[in-house]
Amino acid sequence: MSRADRRRWKSARTTSDLGELMALWLEGKIASRPGYQPRSGPESETAHLVPTLAALCRAGYVTTQSQPGRAGTGADGRWWEQRAAVELVVTDSTLFHPLVDAAYAAGLIVRNNDPDGGVQEQPVIVTTREGEPVTWFGGRIGHTGMAIQWTGLDRDLYRTVSTGTYVSIIAPEYGGAGDRMWDVLDFLTGRRRYGPADLWASSTQPTDPARG
Template sequence: MKIRMPWTPREHRPRWAEARSLTDLGRLTAAWLEGEIAHHPGYPGGGPDPETTPLVPVLAHLNRLGFVTANSQPGHAPTVGWDGAIYVQRAAVDGWTDDPEIRTALIRLARDRDFHIVIHDPGARTDRKRVPATVRNGDPVTWFGNPYRPEDINHAWPGTAPAARSALTRASHITLTDTTWGPASRLWDALTDVLDDHRANRLSGTRSR
């Protein structure tokens, strides 16, 4: 899911305008990913990019459990693009969470499974630790891991209530990027495993260690 120019049809504005928390934004984003609602504030119309379709189950799962996603992409093998250049990319996802258990689980996932992780905590001084995720003829053209300033959040989430945007600025922004180039599914498989464990712990009343 890649942020595009903001536009939300009038009939969908009330649902997004009523969001007040990360939980609200996550539920709405999951509903948009699954086609229950037609538009996301950061998209000009329609559903997610076609490349996102296979990722919808895990992305919706992430959003409902408290990791509100903004951008994601699958890995793909070297491919001739629209301009005749050769493109290759690796899997990546970013989003926000204010749940310390999810934050800890993602840190552990990156350590144990060898993924790049970039964390921008609210109020912390951070560097631009972006990670290249797509290359064109060997040169990086897209990156994951840049921090979101308040004005970036306002641009990416137009039409949402100030309370919802404030919740994003108070949350940790986390990026996970596969170290493997090409069509590997290991990032999505690993996220599914971790979040299944997290949901099971919540249902059983236990806490992850």
């Protein structure tokens, strides 16, 4: 990470500051971010998700990792399937319930994890190779991993994000059909609007299968 980038991340004092910097990194306006390979932007497969992810960051939900729903033959000739998924850190309790309620209303899987010793829910498989699990979202977040993820932040801001709630939102289906999840999140942030018939205004939670 360049000296200029380090200064920018170190200068952030609030979650809003952090969200704006993360949005700028997603948009390619900052070369590096903490906890990620220097001078590397988001993976090419997530390019079409950047507007949604940046809007989430600017709305107070700081995204930490994401992937689209996909299914097909990989570069290794094997069959790969992945669920659309995103992990966000939420430090404002007034933002937590709208996010979780919208996800439940849409039948998405939700995992909440508090790295400061609170709730630690079980992870969910999000990528398989020939039917075998490869990656997971959700699950325990340790203090060592947290320090690596947010290295270089202001001490007080680090304390805020390291004690926030890490929420994973995951499509229940594998493949491109799961990308409906991004529409749900766009309605949450206001990138898309239904008007009077907004389907995501309900806080009704789904049956157990949608909880993963």
